[in-house]
Amino acid sequence: MLPLLRSRVQGDLLALLYLHPDRDYSLTEAARIIGASVKAVHTEASRLIAAGFVSDSRRGNVRLLRAVTGTPVSQPLTDLLAVTYGPLPVLSDLLASVEGITHAFIYGSWAARYLGEPGPVPGDVDVLVVGTTDPDDLDEIARAAQDRLRRPVDIRRIRPAAWASPDSADPFLESVRERPLVQLRLLGQEVPA
Numbered sequence: 744m745l746p747l748l749r750s751r752v753q754g755d756l757l758a759l760l761y762l763h764p765d766r767d768y769s770l771t772e773a774a775r776i777i778g779a780s781v782k783a784v785h786t787e788a789s790r791l792i793a794a795g796f797v798s799d800s801r802r803g804n805v806r807l808l809r810a811v812t813g814t815p816v817s818q819p820l821t822d823l824l825a826v827t828y829g830p831l832p833v834l835s836d837l838l839a840s841v842e843g844i845t846h847a848f849i850y851g852s853w854a855a856r857y858l859g860e861p862g863p864v865p866g867d868v869d870v871l872v873v874g875t876t877d878p879d880d881l882d883e884i885a886r887a888a889q890d891r892l893r894r895p896v897d898i899r900r901i902r903p904a905a906w907a908s909p910d911s912a913d914p915f916l917e918s919v920r921e922r923p924l925v926q927l928r929l930l931g932q933e934v935p936a
Contacts, residue, residue, distance in 0.1 A: 749790075750787065752777065752784065752787050755777035756773060756788065756791070757791070757796065757797075757820070757828070758829055758831065758832055759773060759776060760773075760797060760809060760810040761810045761817075761820060761824050762825060762829055762832050762833060764810045766809070767807040767808065768807065768809075770808065773788075773808060776835075788808050796816075797809065797810060822893075825891065826892060826893055826894060827864075829891070829892050830868045831849070831928075833891045834849065834870060834888055834896075835928050837887055837888055838872070839929050841876055843875040844872055844876055844929060845873045845903050846872075846874070847870060847872045847927040847929060848870070848871045848924045848926050849868060849869065849870055850919050850922060850923070850924050850925075851865070852865035852866075853865040853867075853868045853925075854923040855922065858923045858925065867894055868892060868894060868895070868897070870896065870897065870898040871900075871901065871919060872898055872899070873902075873903055873906040874902075875902065875903070876900060878900055882898070884898060901916065
């Protein structure tokens with residue numbers, strides 16, 4: 744997504760912290776949210792702390808991480824993270840409390856780049872929501888996500904039965920299933936490994 748960074752874990756961790764600058768995250772919580780091992784988060788956090796991008800503190804024996812804001816690079820870095828790694832934390836936040844969502848995925852060019860497929864920076868973010876959520880609610884979420892990500896966000900909803908049917912004759916679903924998918928981590932949902 745951003746070849747300036749050493750790893751996807753580093754990008755995901757920076758996006759989590761910089762797109763939530765008023766929050767502290769424990770190593771374990773950050774690892775769970777970004778889908779990485781605690782060891783990988785610890786390694787990247789240590790590097791980012793040494794470089795002055797992340798600060799740490801302790802609450803008992805828990806190590807807490809937070810974005811370092813107020814430096815000359817803080818806002819440009821936040822802007823860059825929003826348009827590269829931002830769709831995961833932003834869309835996860837916005838969709839987390841919405842009733843009726845079984846699963847949510849980012850598909851299309853953003854998912855392909857995130858999973859390592861070479862190509863240009865995606866111009867938009869395509870989201871597939873599996874569930875019974877009201878499409879008007881999803882339109883509002885798409886508008887809010889567009890404001891935060893500074894690019895178009897398109898959210899399509901399908902019913903759980905359509906998603907569960909492997910024999911779907913729907914060309915859209917066939918296309919989505921054949922291409923890279925990145926599952927969003929929503930509150931109370933386990934993401935398969």
